[in-house]
Amino acid sequence: MSGRLRAAALADLPGLRARHPQGFRAAPLGGLPGSAALLAGLALLGFGFWRLEVSPARLIGGFGHLLHFLTLMLPPDPGSWARAGLILHGLAETVAIAFLGTLVAAVIALPLGLLAARNTTLHGVVHFLSRRALDGMRGVDALIWALIWISVVGLGPFAGVLAITCSDIGTLGKLYSEAIEAADRRAVEGVTSAGGGGLHRVRFGVLPQVLPIMAGQVLYQFESNTRSSTIIGIVGAGGIGLYLSEMIRTLEWPTVSSIVLLILATVVAIDALSTRLRAAIIHGAAAPGS
Template identity: 75%
Template sequence: MSQPISLRDAALADLAGIAARHPDTFRVLHPSRLRAAALGVGAIVLLIFGLWRLEFSPARLIDGFGQLIHFLGLMLPPDPGTWSRTLLIFRGLAETLAIAFLGTLGAAILAFPLGFLAARNTSVGRVVHFLSRRMLDSVRGIDALIWALIWVSVVGLGPFAGVLAILTSDIGTFGKLFSEAIEAADRKPVEGVTASGGGKLHGIRFGVLPAVLPVMAGHVLYMFESNTRSSTIIGIVGAGGIGLMLSEMIRTLEWGVVSFIVLLILLAVAAIDAVSGRLRAALAGRR
């Protein structure tokens, strides 16, 4: 009695026929594999060229780690200095948080209508959609530090320039995030509003807004956390906040005060991250 032939044995027996019927699958150098291999080789070559062009040196890296450990030793233990200096540090930290909060909130308010103009499904026309997108791309393409340098030259030193820098930089980011959230919103509620006799504005108000507002609020909370760090950096160029004091302490080699300021910044960012994370989770649970 002959043994039954399994599917695997049958496939192996007809391997030549399968290869003849599906030549692209059995091709050794498939075009997709060639493209993937070419991209991989190109990335490796670009990496090697970049390391060579930027004068990467393992010896310098090892020596740099040694210097880093030396500086970390100088920064311990953290020392706030005198009582008056401690008050100035906390005042600078509060100013940094205020810059981040006002800049983020102002950017979110201004970017809210721009997000609808930049979204395909809510824009008033192709020209407006195109111009809104390009404007947001242009604003977003300039880093907050560059905006800080510009606004310091325009309005002078101080936290006002920092708020304007954060606000200007975040308008482009918020506009893009808001428009993408609007475009990704479910169209069924809008269709339901339209079928009930509502116009386009009614569809946006009752069909799009309830779906995208929690997403937008989550973006705002995350950017507030991120801007707390950015506000520290832009303060170094004179845009207010604790960054200027941090830069001054580094320049005068007061490493104990530097570590104290860095520790305060880390604690503030961690606290904001915890609070905003809970708020984002609550907003996600309501959707």
């Protein structure tokens, strides 16, 4: 049957073109502006490769050096038991920095996220200032925050916690505000119709919807900050990054590979744990309405 319909449609193709010309109109290719934008993008890409000295030959040649470093790293060997203990202590310190910095940032970012959201802010000026403050804190990388806080409080994990906190306040505050603005307004309208004020609308209309989303965002940030804490440790903000940089400077490549493997195993474990916790939170949030 489909073959007969197709044959009939092909036989009546001139009539179909006459009755439905818009259906047979060729799709526009963007015209001159689109072509000019494409050419400009390609020219900018080529200029960037040239200006930054991106060379495929250098990249291919560098693979030989990379393989040489990999052979130097095998087999992984932390060295003495004393060094292995120091490495494990540094790894635990890195996880502690990430956990404490993320937790403090999550608490501080909550009121800022409420002020930065259009549907829960106090005033338009407060909304604008809150947004710009979050943009400023998020625009400075955690490594830069670490260098700043090292100059203020000195070397050690305390500077690392402050660096993670400052960086995450901007990120989590931004994510919180977007989740709050996307909340269903019907719950807020229900609280208002029952005589609830502004705080009641936030407490009973907005927060129950967005808290599971916020919890998932905090767990993801904790996982990401475990890697960031390794980097800021290299500049002296505590954690295993200090041991990693020392081993690289002294060319202790088997110890470097053992540290890298420990970091990867920790990140994988935290990722698996956070995935289960996020699934449990989402399931728990969906259970009352099911």
